[in-house]
Amino acid sequence: xxxxxxxxxxxxxxxxxxxxxxxxxxxxxxxxxxxxxxxxxxxxxxxxxxxxxxxxxxxxxxxxxxxxxxxxxxxxxxxxxxxxxxxxxxxxxxxxxxxxxxxxxxxxxxxxxxxxxxxxxxxxxxxxxxxxxxxxxxxxxxxxxxxxxxxxxxxxxxxxxxxxxxxxxxxxxxxxxxxxxxxxxxxxxxxxxxxxxxxxxxxxxxxxxxxxxxxxxxxxxxxxxxxxxxxxxxxxx
Numbered sequence: 001x002x003x004x005x006x007x008x009x010x011x012x013x014x015x016x017x018x019x020x021x022x023x024x025x026x027x028x029x030x031x032x033x034x035x036x037x038x039x040x041x042x043x044x045x046x047x048x049x050x051x052x053x054x055x056x057x058x059x060x061x062x063x064x065x066x067x068x069x070x071x072x073x074x075x076x077x078x079x080x081x082x083x084x085x086x087x088x089x090x091x092x093x094x095x096x097x098x099x100x101x102x103x104x105x106x107x108x109x110x111x112x113x114x115x116x117x118x119x120x121x122x123x124x125x126x127x128x129x130x131x132x133x134x135x136x137x138x139x140x141x142x143x144x145x146x147x148x149x150x151x152x153x154x155x156x157x158x159x160x161x162x163x164x165x166x167x168x169x170x171x172x173x174x175x176x177x178x179x180x181x182x183x184x185x186x187x188x189x190x191x192x193x194x195x196x197x198x199x200x201x202x203x204x205x206x207x208x209x210x211x212x213x214x215x216x217x218x219x220x221x222x223x224x225x226x227x228x229x230x231x232x233x234x235x236x237x
Contacts, residue, residue, distance in 0.1 A: 003027060003028055003029040004027075004028050004029065004049040004050070004118065005028070005029045005030075005031070005046065005047075005048045005049050006023055006028050006029070006030050006031070006048060006049065006050050006051070006052060006114070007030075007031045007033055007039055007042065007043075007048040007050075007051045007052070008020050008023070008030060008031070008032050008033065008051075008052045009033045009034075009035065009036070009038075009039045009051060009052065009053045009054060009057075009062075009065070010033075010034070010052075010053075010054040010057070010080065011034050011035055011054065011057040011058060012054070013034075015054070015080075015103070015104075016032040016033075016034070017032065018107070019052060019107070019110065020032045022107045022110075022111070023111070023114070026111055028114075031046075031048070035057055035059060035060065036057075036059070036060040036064070036065045036068075037060070039051070039065070047075070048075060049075075049076075049118060049121075050075065050076045050077070050078065050114060050117060050118055050121075051069070051075055051076070051077045051078070052078050052080060052110070052114070053065060053066065053077055053078070053079055053080065053097075054079075054080045054081075054082075054103070055079050055080065055081040055088055055092060056081060056082050062079060062081075062092070063088065063091055063092055063095065066079070066092055066095045066096060066097050067095050067096075069096075070095055070096030070097075074121075074125075076098045076117045076118065076120075076121045077096070077097045077098055078097070078098060078099045078100065078101065078110070078113055078114065078117060079092045079097045079099070079100040079101070080100070080101055080102075080103050080105060081100060081101075081102060081103060082102075082103040098117045098120070098121070099113050099116075099117050101113060136149055136150075137149050139175045140236065140237060141153075141171060141174070141175060141214050141223060141234070141236075142214030142215050142216065142223035142224075143155065143156075143214055143215070143216055144161060144213065144214050146168075146171050146172070146175060148172060148175075151163070151165075151168045152168075153168075153171070153213060153214070161213050163213070166191065166206055167206055167209060167210050167213075169190075169191035169192060170187060170191045170203075170206055170207065170210060171210060171214075172191070173187055173190035173191045174224060174232075174234035175234065175236075176190075177190070177234065178234050178235075178236050179233065179234070179235060179236070180233065180234075181227045181230050181231055181232070181233045182231050182232055182233065183230060183231040184203040184204075184231050184232075186231065187203050187231065187232065188202065188203060203231075203232075207224060207232060210224065211223075211224060222235065223235060
C-alpha cells in the first residue's frame with residue numbers, strides 16, 4: 001500500500017521535525033520544507049496528497065502560497081498559524097484552504113484533521129470522476145441493428161430507420177424472447193401496446209410494418225416468423 005505523501009512547509013526547523021516525526025510514525029511519507037520556494041521545487045518531482053502550511057513565514061507568506069496552490073491544483077491544505085488571527089484564518093479559508101490549527105498545535109488533533117481532510121478530498125475526487133462509459137446494448141435483428149438504449153433501428157451504413165414507439169416495443173419483446181413462440185396477446189402485454197384496435201389486427205399491422213424494415217425479403221419472412229394458429233417467433237441469425 002502506498003503511503004500518503006505530506007509536505008510540511010514551515011520555516012521553524014524544530015516545528016517541521018516534530019510534526020514530520022509524528023506523521024511518519026503514523027504511516028505517512030513526509031517531506032520537510034522551509035518555505036514556498038523549496039515546496040515548489042519539490043513539487044517538480046512529486047505531488048503531495050496534502051500540505052501542512054505555516055502561514056507566518058518570512059518572505060512569501062502562507063496566504064500567498066495558498067492562493068497560488070489553489071489557483072492551479074486541488075491539493076488539500078491545512079494552515080498553521082502562530083497568531084491565531086481571525087483575519088488570517090478567514091482569508092485562508094476563503095482562498096481555498098481546507099482547515100486550520102493554531103500553533104503550537106496538539107499533534108493528535110493535527111493527525112485527526114489530516115485524516116478528516118484527506119477523506120473529504122477523496123470523496124470529492126470520487127464525486128467528480130466521470131462515470132465509466134457503458135457499452136451500448138445493440139442486437140442484430142435481420143438486416144438492421146436494434147439499439148435498446150437509444151430505442152432506434154439502423155442499417156449497416158449507420159443510417160437510422162424510422163421507428164415508432166409501438167414498433168420498438170414489439171422488437172424489444174422479440175429480442176428479449178428469442179426462439180420463443182409468442183401469442184398476439186402475450187406480445188401486446190410484453191410491449192405494453194394495447195389500444196382500441198382488436199389485438200389480432202393491432203399486432204399483425206405492426207409486424208407487417210416491422211418486416212418491411214428488417215427482413216431481407218418481407219414477402220418471405222425468416223426473422224420474425226408466423227407460427228400459424230399461435231403467434232410469432234423471432235429467429236436470430
